[in-house]
Amino acid sequence: MSLAFTRRRTAAAILTAALLVPLAACGSDNDKKDSGADASASGAPKANLTVLAAASLTDVFKTAGAAYEKEHPGTKVKFSFAGSQQLAAQVKQGAPADALVTADTKTMDGLKSDTGAPTVIAKNRLVIATGKGNPEKIENLKDLADTKLKVVLAAPEVPVGRYSKQILDAQKINVKPVSQELDVRSVLSKVELGEADAGLVYKTDVASAADKVDAIDIPDAQNAVASYPAATLKATKHSEAADAFVKWLSTPEAQKILADAGFQQP
Template sequence: MAGPHRRGSDSSRRNRSRRRRALRAVVGLSVVALLVPLAACGSDEEEGATTLRVLAAASLTDALEEAGAVYEREHEGTELTFSFAGSQELAAQIRQGAPADVVATADTTTMAGLRAQTGPATVIAKNRLTIVVAPGNPERVRGLDDLGRDDLKVVLAAPEVPAGRYAAEVLQKRGVEVHPVSEEPNVRAVLGKVGLGEADAGVVYVTDAASNDKVATVPVPEESNAVAVYPAAVLNESEHAAAARDFIAWLRAAPGQRVLRAAGFQAP
Protein backbone atom coordinates (compact mmCIF):
# COMPACT_ATOMS: atom_id res chain seq x y z
CA MET A 1 0.00 0.00 0.00
CA ALA A 2 2.81 2.35 0.89
CA GLY A 3 4.51 2.03 -2.51
CA PRO A 4 1.61 3.14 -4.70
CA HIS A 5 0.90 6.03 -2.32
CA ARG A 6 4.49 7.32 -2.69
CA ARG A 7 4.34 7.09 -6.49
CA GLY A 8 1.06 9.10 -6.50
CA SER A 9 2.65 11.80 -4.30
CA ASP A 10 5.71 12.07 -6.59
CA SER A 11 3.48 12.31 -9.64
CA SER A 12 1.39 15.07 -8.01
CA ARG A 13 4.48 17.03 -7.08
CA ARG A 14 5.80 16.79 -10.65
CA ASN A 15 2.44 17.99 -12.01
CA ARG A 16 2.36 20.92 -9.59
CA SER A 17 5.93 21.82 -10.54
CA ARG A 18 5.03 21.80 -14.25
CA ARG A 19 1.98 23.99 -13.58
CA ARG A 20 4.10 26.49 -11.63
CA ARG A 21 6.64 26.70 -14.48
CA ALA A 22 3.82 27.22 -16.99
CA LEU A 23 2.27 29.91 -14.82
CA ARG A 24 5.58 31.72 -14.50
CA ALA A 25 5.97 31.65 -18.29
CA VAL A 26 2.48 33.11 -18.80
CA VAL A 27 3.09 35.84 -16.22
CA GLY A 28 6.41 36.66 -17.86
CA LEU A 29 4.77 37.04 -21.27
CA SER A 30 2.02 39.21 -19.77
CA VAL A 31 4.57 41.54 -18.19
CA VAL A 32 6.38 41.87 -21.52
CA ALA A 33 3.08 42.62 -23.26
CA LEU A 34 2.35 45.36 -20.73
CA LEU A 35 5.80 46.88 -21.00
CA VAL A 36 5.83 47.12 -24.81
CA PRO A 37 3.12 49.84 -25.09
CA LEU A 38 4.63 51.69 -22.14
CA ALA A 39 7.98 51.70 -23.90
CA ALA A 40 6.29 52.95 -27.04
CA CYS A 41 4.70 55.81 -25.09
CA GLY A 42 8.05 56.67 -23.62
CA SER A 43 9.66 56.74 -27.06
CA ASP A 44 6.91 59.13 -28.30
CA GLU A 45 7.69 61.51 -25.45
CA GLU A 46 11.41 61.25 -26.22
CA GLU A 47 10.67 62.17 -29.84
CA GLY A 48 8.94 65.34 -28.63
CA ALA A 49 5.31 64.58 -29.53
CA THR A 50 3.28 67.53 -28.20
CA THR A 51 -0.42 68.36 -28.12
CA LEU A 52 -1.24 72.04 -27.68
CA ARG A 53 -4.71 72.88 -26.40
CA VAL A 54 -5.93 76.24 -27.69
CA LEU A 55 -8.97 78.14 -26.38
CA ALA A 56 -9.99 80.77 -28.94
CA ALA A 57 -12.72 83.30 -29.66
CA ALA A 58 -15.55 81.96 -31.84
CA SER A 59 -14.76 84.45 -34.61
CA LEU A 60 -11.33 82.80 -35.03
CA THR A 61 -12.85 79.38 -35.78
CA ASP A 62 -12.24 79.07 -39.52
CA ALA A 63 -8.94 80.94 -39.56
CA LEU A 64 -7.33 79.02 -36.69
CA GLU A 65 -8.49 75.64 -37.95
CA GLU A 66 -6.79 76.42 -41.25
CA ALA A 67 -3.75 77.87 -39.50
CA GLY A 68 -3.57 74.80 -37.27
CA ALA A 69 -3.47 72.48 -40.28
CA VAL A 70 -0.64 74.49 -41.82
CA TYR A 71 1.27 74.65 -38.54
CA GLU A 72 1.05 70.89 -38.00
CA ARG A 73 2.41 70.25 -41.50
CA GLU A 74 5.33 72.56 -40.80
CA HIS A 75 5.96 71.27 -37.26
CA GLU A 76 6.04 67.48 -37.27
CA GLY A 77 5.30 66.03 -33.85
CA THR A 78 3.00 68.89 -32.77
CA GLU A 79 -0.77 68.52 -32.73
CA LEU A 80 -3.22 71.36 -32.09
CA THR A 81 -6.65 70.93 -30.54
CA PHE A 82 -9.06 73.88 -30.52
CA SER A 83 -12.05 74.88 -28.42
CA PHE A 84 -14.00 77.91 -29.66
CA ALA A 85 -16.48 80.02 -27.68
CA GLY A 86 -17.26 83.58 -26.76
CA SER A 87 -14.27 85.27 -25.13
CA GLN A 88 -16.15 85.68 -21.85
CA GLU A 89 -16.89 81.93 -21.83
CA LEU A 90 -13.22 81.15 -22.41
CA ALA A 91 -12.25 83.38 -19.49
CA ALA A 92 -14.75 81.60 -17.24
CA GLN A 93 -13.37 78.20 -18.27
CA ILE A 94 -9.82 79.28 -17.50
CA ARG A 95 -10.75 80.64 -14.07
CA GLN A 96 -12.44 77.32 -13.34
CA GLY A 97 -9.21 75.50 -14.12
CA ALA A 98 -9.84 74.21 -17.66
CA PRO A 99 -6.55 72.69 -18.92
CA ALA A 100 -5.14 74.62 -21.87
CA ASP A 101 -1.90 75.99 -23.26
CA VAL A 102 -2.98 79.04 -25.29
CA VAL A 103 -5.90 81.46 -25.09
CA ALA A 104 -6.85 83.94 -27.83
CA THR A 105 -9.64 86.45 -27.19
CA ALA A 106 -11.41 88.98 -29.40
CA ASP A 107 -10.59 91.94 -27.18
CA THR A 108 -7.94 93.25 -24.83
CA THR A 109 -10.43 93.77 -21.98
CA THR A 110 -11.11 90.06 -21.53
CA MET A 111 -7.42 89.23 -21.82
CA ALA A 112 -6.54 91.86 -19.21
CA GLY A 113 -8.94 90.11 -16.84
CA LEU A 114 -6.86 86.94 -17.21
CA ARG A 115 -3.58 88.59 -16.25
CA ALA A 116 -3.21 86.33 -13.18
CA GLN A 117 -3.61 83.18 -15.30
CA THR A 118 -1.45 84.03 -18.34
CA GLY A 119 1.87 85.36 -19.46
CA PRO A 120 2.26 88.51 -21.60
CA ALA A 121 -0.25 88.83 -24.44
CA THR A 122 0.64 89.31 -28.11
CA VAL A 123 -1.78 90.81 -30.63
CA ILE A 124 -2.12 88.41 -33.57
CA ALA A 125 -4.83 90.13 -35.66
CA LYS A 126 -7.44 92.87 -35.92
CA ASN A 127 -10.97 92.92 -37.31
CA ARG A 128 -13.86 95.22 -38.23
CA LEU A 129 -17.65 95.06 -37.94
CA THR A 130 -20.23 94.72 -40.67
CA ILE A 131 -24.01 94.39 -40.84
CA VAL A 132 -25.38 91.06 -42.08
CA VAL A 133 -28.80 90.64 -43.70
CA ALA A 134 -30.61 87.98 -45.70
CA PRO A 135 -29.39 87.45 -49.28
CA GLY A 136 -30.86 90.13 -51.52
CA ASN A 137 -31.37 92.40 -48.49
CA PRO A 138 -35.21 92.11 -48.59
CA GLU A 139 -35.66 94.58 -45.72
CA ARG A 140 -33.62 97.25 -47.54
CA VAL A 141 -31.15 97.86 -44.74
CA ARG A 142 -28.82 100.65 -45.88
CA GLY A 143 -26.71 101.25 -42.81
CA LEU A 144 -26.47 101.55 -39.03
CA ASP A 145 -29.40 103.99 -38.80
CA ASP A 146 -31.80 101.37 -40.13
CA LEU A 147 -31.00 99.03 -37.24
CA GLY A 148 -33.11 101.29 -35.03
CA ARG A 149 -36.26 100.68 -37.11
CA ASP A 150 -39.23 99.24 -35.22
CA ASP A 151 -40.15 96.91 -38.08
CA LEU A 152 -36.72 95.28 -38.17
CA LYS A 153 -35.76 92.21 -36.14
CA VAL A 154 -32.15 92.82 -35.10
CA VAL A 155 -29.94 90.36 -33.22
CA LEU A 156 -26.71 91.32 -31.47
CA ALA A 157 -24.07 89.61 -29.37
CA ALA A 158 -24.65 90.03 -25.64
CA PRO A 159 -23.07 93.09 -23.97
CA GLU A 160 -20.48 90.95 -22.15
CA VAL A 161 -19.30 89.47 -25.47
CA PRO A 162 -16.59 91.47 -27.29
CA ALA A 163 -18.65 91.62 -30.50
CA GLY A 164 -21.57 92.93 -28.44
CA ARG A 165 -19.43 95.62 -26.82
CA TYR A 166 -17.98 96.69 -30.15
CA ALA A 167 -21.48 96.88 -31.67
CA ALA A 168 -22.77 98.92 -28.74
CA GLU A 169 -19.80 101.28 -29.14
CA VAL A 170 -20.49 101.75 -32.85
CA LEU A 171 -24.24 102.25 -32.40
CA GLN A 172 -23.75 104.71 -29.56
CA LYS A 173 -21.25 106.69 -31.62
CA ARG A 174 -23.83 106.86 -34.39
CA GLY A 175 -26.65 107.74 -31.97
CA VAL A 176 -28.75 104.71 -32.92
CA GLU A 177 -30.90 102.96 -30.30
CA VAL A 178 -31.49 99.28 -31.04
CA HIS A 179 -33.84 96.90 -29.25
CA PRO A 180 -32.53 93.47 -30.25
CA VAL A 181 -34.88 90.50 -30.40
CA SER A 182 -32.10 88.43 -28.84
CA GLU A 183 -28.60 88.82 -27.44
CA GLU A 184 -26.36 85.89 -28.30
CA PRO A 185 -23.44 84.28 -26.38
CA ASN A 186 -21.03 84.66 -29.30
CA VAL A 187 -20.78 86.29 -32.71
CA ARG A 188 -21.25 83.02 -34.60
CA ALA A 189 -24.67 82.65 -33.00
CA VAL A 190 -25.62 86.11 -34.32
CA LEU A 191 -24.52 85.04 -37.78
CA GLY A 192 -26.52 81.83 -37.48
CA LYS A 193 -29.73 83.65 -36.51
CA VAL A 194 -29.59 85.86 -39.58
CA GLY A 195 -28.52 83.00 -41.85
CA LEU A 196 -31.50 80.91 -40.71
CA GLY A 197 -33.94 83.78 -41.22
CA GLU A 198 -34.70 84.14 -37.49
CA ALA A 199 -33.60 87.77 -37.64
CA ASP A 200 -33.56 90.43 -40.34
CA ALA A 201 -30.17 91.88 -39.49
CA GLY A 202 -27.24 91.54 -37.12
CA VAL A 203 -23.81 93.00 -36.43
CA VAL A 204 -20.84 90.65 -36.78
CA TYR A 205 -17.18 90.76 -37.74
CA VAL A 206 -16.22 91.13 -41.39
CA THR A 207 -14.48 87.74 -41.22
CA ASP A 208 -17.61 85.95 -39.97
CA ALA A 209 -19.73 87.36 -42.78
CA ALA A 210 -17.14 86.28 -45.34
CA SER A 211 -17.34 82.68 -44.11
CA ASN A 212 -21.12 82.32 -44.59
CA ASP A 213 -22.86 82.27 -47.96
CA LYS A 214 -26.32 82.46 -46.37
CA VAL A 215 -25.99 86.18 -45.61
CA ALA A 216 -25.28 89.40 -47.44
CA THR A 217 -23.47 92.38 -45.97
CA VAL A 218 -24.07 96.10 -45.56
CA PRO A 219 -20.77 97.88 -44.82
CA VAL A 220 -20.20 99.97 -41.72
CA PRO A 221 -18.38 103.19 -42.72
CA GLU A 222 -14.75 103.29 -41.60
CA GLU A 223 -15.30 106.48 -39.57
CA SER A 224 -18.11 104.78 -37.62
CA ASN A 225 -16.51 101.37 -37.24
CA ALA A 226 -14.67 99.81 -34.31
CA VAL A 227 -11.34 97.98 -34.33
CA ALA A 228 -11.49 94.53 -32.78
CA VAL A 229 -8.10 93.47 -31.38
CA TYR A 230 -7.16 89.79 -30.90
CA PRO A 231 -4.49 89.10 -28.27
CA ALA A 232 -3.11 85.62 -27.56
CA ALA A 233 -1.21 84.42 -24.48
CA VAL A 234 0.29 81.30 -22.92
CA LEU A 235 -1.44 80.05 -19.80
CA ASN A 236 0.70 79.85 -16.69
CA GLU A 237 -0.41 76.25 -16.13
CA SER A 238 0.60 75.12 -19.63
CA GLU A 239 2.61 71.90 -19.72
CA HIS A 240 4.14 72.96 -23.05
CA ALA A 241 4.88 76.65 -22.52
CA ALA A 242 7.79 76.81 -24.99
CA ALA A 243 5.77 75.16 -27.78
CA ALA A 244 2.81 77.41 -26.97
CA ARG A 245 5.00 80.52 -27.30
CA ASP A 246 6.31 79.21 -30.62
CA PHE A 247 2.77 78.79 -31.95
CA ILE A 248 1.80 82.36 -31.00
CA ALA A 249 5.01 83.68 -32.56
CA TRP A 250 4.20 81.72 -35.74
CA LEU A 251 0.71 83.27 -35.89
CA ARG A 252 2.28 86.71 -35.62
CA ALA A 253 4.93 85.95 -38.26
CA ALA A 254 4.50 85.75 -42.04
CA PRO A 255 3.19 82.14 -42.32
CA GLY A 256 0.41 82.67 -39.78
CA GLN A 257 -0.40 86.14 -41.06
CA ARG A 258 -0.93 84.78 -44.56
CA VAL A 259 -3.66 82.47 -43.24
CA LEU A 260 -5.27 85.16 -41.10
CA ARG A 261 -5.20 87.75 -43.88
CA ALA A 262 -6.74 85.25 -46.31
CA ALA A 263 -9.60 84.84 -43.83
CA GLY A 264 -10.17 88.61 -43.83
CA PHE A 265 -8.36 89.62 -40.66
CA GLN A 266 -6.19 92.71 -40.63
CA ALA A 267 -2.55 92.90 -39.61
CA PRO A 268 -1.83 93.27 -35.87
Protein backbone atom coordinates (compact mmCIF):
# COMPACT_ATOMS: atom_id res chain seq x y z
CA MET A 1 0.00 0.00 0.00
CA SER A 2 1.50 3.34 -1.02
CA LEU A 3 2.12 6.13 1.46
CA ALA A 4 -0.02 8.51 -0.65
CA PHE A 5 -3.02 6.10 -0.52
CA THR A 6 -2.68 5.76 3.26
CA ARG A 7 -2.65 9.53 3.67
CA ARG A 8 -5.74 9.93 1.46
CA ARG A 9 -7.66 7.26 3.46
CA THR A 10 -6.71 8.90 6.78
CA ALA A 11 -7.83 12.32 5.54
CA ALA A 12 -11.15 10.88 4.36
CA ALA A 13 -11.75 9.27 7.75
CA ILE A 14 -11.06 12.55 9.55
CA LEU A 15 -13.43 14.45 7.22
CA THR A 16 -16.19 11.87 7.72
CA ALA A 17 -15.85 12.08 11.50
CA ALA A 18 -15.97 15.87 11.35
CA LEU A 19 -19.20 15.78 9.34
CA LEU A 20 -20.85 13.37 11.78
CA VAL A 21 -20.23 15.52 14.86
CA PRO A 22 -22.77 18.29 14.05
CA LEU A 23 -25.35 15.67 12.97
CA ALA A 24 -24.99 13.90 16.29
CA ALA A 25 -25.37 17.22 18.10
CA CYS A 26 -28.55 18.00 16.14
CA GLY A 27 -29.94 14.59 16.97
CA SER A 28 -29.27 15.23 20.66
CA ASP A 29 -31.10 18.56 20.53
CA ASN A 30 -34.10 17.01 18.82
CA ASP A 31 -34.23 14.20 21.33
CA LYS A 32 -34.34 16.73 24.16
CA LYS A 33 -37.04 18.71 22.36
CA ASP A 34 -39.22 15.66 21.84
CA SER A 35 -38.85 14.36 25.37
CA GLY A 36 -39.77 17.67 26.98
CA ALA A 37 -36.24 18.20 28.39
CA ASP A 38 -35.20 17.12 31.88
CA ALA A 39 -37.61 15.70 34.43
CA SER A 40 -38.57 17.67 37.54
CA ALA A 41 -38.37 16.34 41.07
CA SER A 42 -41.95 15.07 40.69
CA GLY A 43 -40.96 12.91 37.74
CA ALA A 44 -42.86 14.98 35.14
CA PRO A 45 -40.75 16.41 32.27
CA LYS A 46 -39.88 20.09 32.46
CA ALA A 47 -41.35 22.35 29.78
CA ASN A 48 -42.95 25.68 29.00
CA LEU A 49 -46.56 24.64 28.33
CA THR A 50 -49.28 26.60 26.57
CA VAL A 51 -52.80 25.51 27.45
CA LEU A 52 -55.84 26.68 25.50
CA ALA A 53 -58.73 26.88 27.97
CA ALA A 54 -62.40 27.88 27.99
CA ALA A 55 -63.04 31.42 29.23
CA SER A 56 -65.04 30.17 32.23
CA LEU A 57 -61.84 28.60 33.57
CA THR A 58 -59.98 31.92 33.70
CA ASP A 59 -59.84 32.39 37.47
CA VAL A 60 -59.59 28.79 38.63
CA PHE A 61 -56.87 27.86 36.14
CA LYS A 62 -54.69 30.74 37.27
CA THR A 63 -54.81 29.18 40.74
CA ALA A 64 -54.35 25.68 39.36
CA GLY A 65 -51.43 26.75 37.19
CA ALA A 66 -49.61 28.28 40.14
CA ALA A 67 -50.15 25.10 42.16
CA TYR A 68 -48.87 22.95 39.31
CA GLU A 69 -45.74 25.03 38.84
CA LYS A 70 -45.00 24.85 42.56
CA GLU A 71 -45.37 21.07 42.50
CA HIS A 72 -43.35 20.74 39.28
CA PRO A 73 -40.27 23.02 39.52
CA GLY A 74 -38.94 24.00 36.12
CA THR A 75 -42.31 23.77 34.37
CA LYS A 76 -44.19 26.92 33.38
CA VAL A 77 -47.84 26.89 32.37
CA LYS A 78 -49.23 29.71 30.23
CA PHE A 79 -52.97 29.85 29.54
CA SER A 80 -54.81 31.31 26.58
CA PHE A 81 -58.50 31.83 27.43
CA ALA A 82 -61.32 32.24 24.90
CA GLY A 83 -64.64 30.78 23.87
CA SER A 84 -64.34 27.06 23.11
CA GLN A 85 -65.29 27.62 19.47
CA GLN A 86 -62.46 30.16 19.16
CA LEU A 87 -60.01 27.71 20.72
CA ALA A 88 -61.10 25.02 18.26
CA ALA A 89 -60.43 27.41 15.38
CA GLN A 90 -56.96 28.13 16.76
CA VAL A 91 -56.19 24.41 16.94
CA LYS A 92 -57.37 23.89 13.35
CA GLN A 93 -55.19 26.79 12.23
CA GLY A 94 -52.14 25.22 13.85
CA ALA A 95 -51.67 27.64 16.73
CA PRO A 96 -48.69 26.49 18.84
CA ALA A 97 -50.10 24.94 22.01
CA ASP A 98 -49.76 21.81 24.11
CA ALA A 99 -53.16 21.07 25.66
CA LEU A 100 -56.80 22.04 25.30
CA VAL A 101 -59.71 22.30 27.77
CA THR A 102 -63.17 23.14 26.41
CA ALA A 103 -66.49 23.85 28.11
CA ASP A 104 -68.31 21.13 26.20
CA THR A 105 -67.71 17.68 24.76
CA LYS A 106 -69.14 18.61 21.35
CA THR A 107 -66.30 21.01 20.57
CA MET A 108 -63.67 18.55 21.79
CA ASP A 109 -65.23 15.69 19.81
CA GLY A 110 -64.88 17.79 16.67
CA LEU A 111 -61.10 17.83 17.17
CA LYS A 112 -60.46 14.08 17.42
CA SER A 113 -57.81 14.21 14.71
CA ASP A 114 -55.93 16.92 16.62
CA THR A 115 -56.04 15.65 20.21
CA GLY A 116 -55.31 12.67 22.35
CA ALA A 117 -58.08 10.93 24.28
CA PRO A 118 -59.98 13.58 26.33
CA THR A 119 -60.84 13.29 30.02
CA VAL A 120 -63.71 15.22 31.65
CA ILE A 121 -62.19 17.12 34.58
CA ALA A 122 -65.20 19.10 35.86
CA LYS A 123 -68.83 20.01 35.34
CA ASN A 124 -70.82 23.22 35.68
CA ARG A 125 -74.39 24.55 35.61
CA LEU A 126 -76.04 27.71 34.39
CA VAL A 127 -77.47 30.55 36.48
CA ILE A 128 -79.11 33.88 35.72
CA ALA A 129 -76.67 36.70 36.43
CA THR A 130 -78.18 40.05 37.49
CA GLY A 131 -76.85 43.31 38.79
CA LYS A 132 -75.95 43.42 42.47
CA GLY A 133 -79.13 43.37 44.52
CA ASN A 134 -81.14 42.12 41.54
CA PRO A 135 -82.67 45.57 40.85
CA GLU A 136 -85.14 44.21 38.25
CA LYS A 137 -86.40 41.55 40.69
CA ILE A 138 -85.84 38.68 38.27
CA GLU A 139 -86.98 35.37 39.75
CA ASN A 140 -86.79 32.74 37.03
CA LEU A 141 -86.18 31.94 33.37
CA LYS A 142 -89.67 33.09 32.32
CA ASP A 143 -88.88 36.60 33.51
CA LEU A 144 -86.17 36.86 30.84
CA ALA A 145 -88.88 37.01 28.17
CA ASP A 146 -89.94 40.46 29.43
CA THR A 147 -89.18 42.81 26.53
CA LYS A 148 -88.48 45.63 28.99
CA LEU A 149 -85.40 43.77 30.20
CA LYS A 150 -82.01 44.01 28.54
CA VAL A 151 -80.88 40.40 28.38
CA VAL A 152 -77.52 39.33 26.97
CA LEU A 153 -76.67 35.79 25.89
CA ALA A 154 -73.67 34.08 24.37
CA ALA A 155 -73.82 33.33 20.65
CA PRO A 156 -75.32 29.92 19.73
CA GLU A 157 -71.95 28.55 18.56
CA VAL A 158 -70.46 29.18 22.02
CA PRO A 159 -71.02 26.29 24.48
CA VAL A 160 -72.80 28.45 27.07
CA GLY A 161 -74.87 29.98 24.28
CA ARG A 162 -75.86 26.53 23.09
CA TYR A 163 -76.75 25.48 26.65
CA SER A 164 -78.77 28.69 27.07
CA LYS A 165 -80.75 28.04 23.89
CA GLN A 166 -81.31 24.45 25.00
CA ILE A 167 -82.86 25.34 28.33
CA LEU A 168 -84.89 28.29 26.99
CA ASP A 169 -86.28 26.24 24.11
CA ALA A 170 -87.16 23.39 26.49
CA GLN A 171 -89.28 25.81 28.54
CA LYS A 172 -90.68 27.47 25.39
CA ILE A 173 -89.31 30.83 26.51
CA ASN A 174 -88.66 33.38 23.77
CA VAL A 175 -85.82 35.74 24.72
CA LYS A 176 -84.65 38.50 22.41
CA PRO A 177 -81.11 39.34 23.58
CA VAL A 178 -79.70 42.82 23.12
CA SER A 179 -76.41 41.19 22.16
CA GLN A 180 -74.84 37.77 21.64
CA GLU A 181 -71.29 37.48 22.93
CA LEU A 182 -68.32 35.32 21.85
CA ASP A 183 -67.63 33.91 25.32
CA VAL A 184 -69.23 33.65 28.74
CA ARG A 185 -66.98 36.25 30.36
CA SER A 186 -68.22 38.84 27.90
CA VAL A 187 -71.80 38.06 28.93
CA LEU A 188 -70.83 38.47 32.58
CA SER A 189 -69.01 41.72 31.83
CA LYS A 190 -72.14 43.24 30.26
CA VAL A 191 -74.10 42.54 33.43
CA GLU A 192 -71.28 43.78 35.68
CA LEU A 193 -71.09 47.08 33.79
CA GLY A 194 -74.86 47.59 33.86
CA GLU A 195 -75.11 47.28 30.09
CA ALA A 196 -77.52 44.38 30.58
CA ASP A 197 -80.09 43.59 33.26
CA ALA A 198 -79.47 39.86 33.10
CA GLY A 199 -77.50 37.15 31.32
CA LEU A 200 -77.12 33.39 31.36
CA VAL A 201 -73.67 32.34 32.56
CA TYR A 202 -72.07 29.50 34.49
CA LYS A 203 -72.45 29.30 38.24
CA THR A 204 -68.69 29.63 38.67
CA ASP A 205 -68.60 32.89 36.69
CA VAL A 206 -70.94 34.60 39.13
CA ALA A 207 -68.88 33.23 42.03
CA SER A 208 -65.82 34.98 40.59
CA ALA A 209 -67.65 38.33 40.59
CA ALA A 210 -69.84 37.97 43.67
CA ASP A 211 -69.18 41.57 44.72
CA LYS A 212 -70.63 42.90 41.46
CA VAL A 213 -73.42 40.54 40.44
CA ASP A 214 -76.02 38.24 41.95
CA ALA A 215 -77.07 34.78 40.79
CA ILE A 216 -80.58 33.42 40.38
CA ASP A 217 -80.46 29.63 40.51
CA ILE A 218 -82.13 27.60 37.78
CA PRO A 219 -83.81 24.37 38.96
CA ASP A 220 -81.96 21.21 37.91
CA ALA A 221 -84.96 20.02 35.93
CA GLN A 222 -84.74 23.16 33.78
CA ASN A 223 -80.96 23.39 33.68
CA ALA A 224 -78.12 21.99 31.57
CA VAL A 225 -74.89 20.38 32.71
CA ALA A 226 -71.68 21.57 31.09
CA SER A 227 -68.80 19.09 30.92
CA TYR A 228 -65.17 20.19 30.63
CA PRO A 229 -62.93 17.73 28.75
CA ALA A 230 -59.14 18.15 28.70
CA ALA A 231 -56.76 16.64 26.16
CA THR A 232 -53.19 16.83 24.95
CA LEU A 233 -52.76 18.27 21.46
CA LYS A 234 -51.04 15.97 18.98
CA ALA A 235 -49.02 18.87 17.58
CA THR A 236 -47.32 19.56 20.91
CA LYS A 237 -43.53 19.40 21.09
CA HIS A 238 -43.79 18.51 24.79
CA SER A 239 -46.10 15.51 24.74
CA GLU A 240 -44.91 13.96 28.02
CA ALA A 241 -45.14 17.23 29.92
CA ALA A 242 -48.54 18.05 28.38
CA ASP A 243 -49.84 14.57 29.25
CA ALA A 244 -48.62 15.02 32.81
CA PHE A 245 -50.53 18.31 33.18
CA VAL A 246 -53.74 16.89 31.72
CA LYS A 247 -53.55 13.89 34.06
CA TRP A 248 -52.85 16.18 37.02
CA LEU A 249 -56.16 17.96 36.45
CA SER A 250 -57.91 14.80 37.69
CA THR A 251 -55.82 14.46 40.86
CA PRO A 252 -57.31 15.21 44.30
CA GLU A 253 -55.27 18.44 44.56
CA ALA A 254 -56.55 19.82 41.26
CA GLN A 255 -60.09 18.62 41.92
CA LYS A 256 -60.11 20.47 45.25
CA ILE A 257 -59.07 23.68 43.50
CA LEU A 258 -61.88 23.25 40.99
CA ALA A 259 -64.43 22.39 43.72
CA ASP A 260 -63.40 25.43 45.78
CA ALA A 261 -64.18 27.58 42.73
CA GLY A 262 -67.67 26.08 42.47
CA PHE A 263 -67.12 23.44 39.80
CA GLN A 264 -68.80 20.07 40.19
CA GLN A 265 -66.95 16.77 40.20
CA PRO A 266 -66.75 15.05 36.79
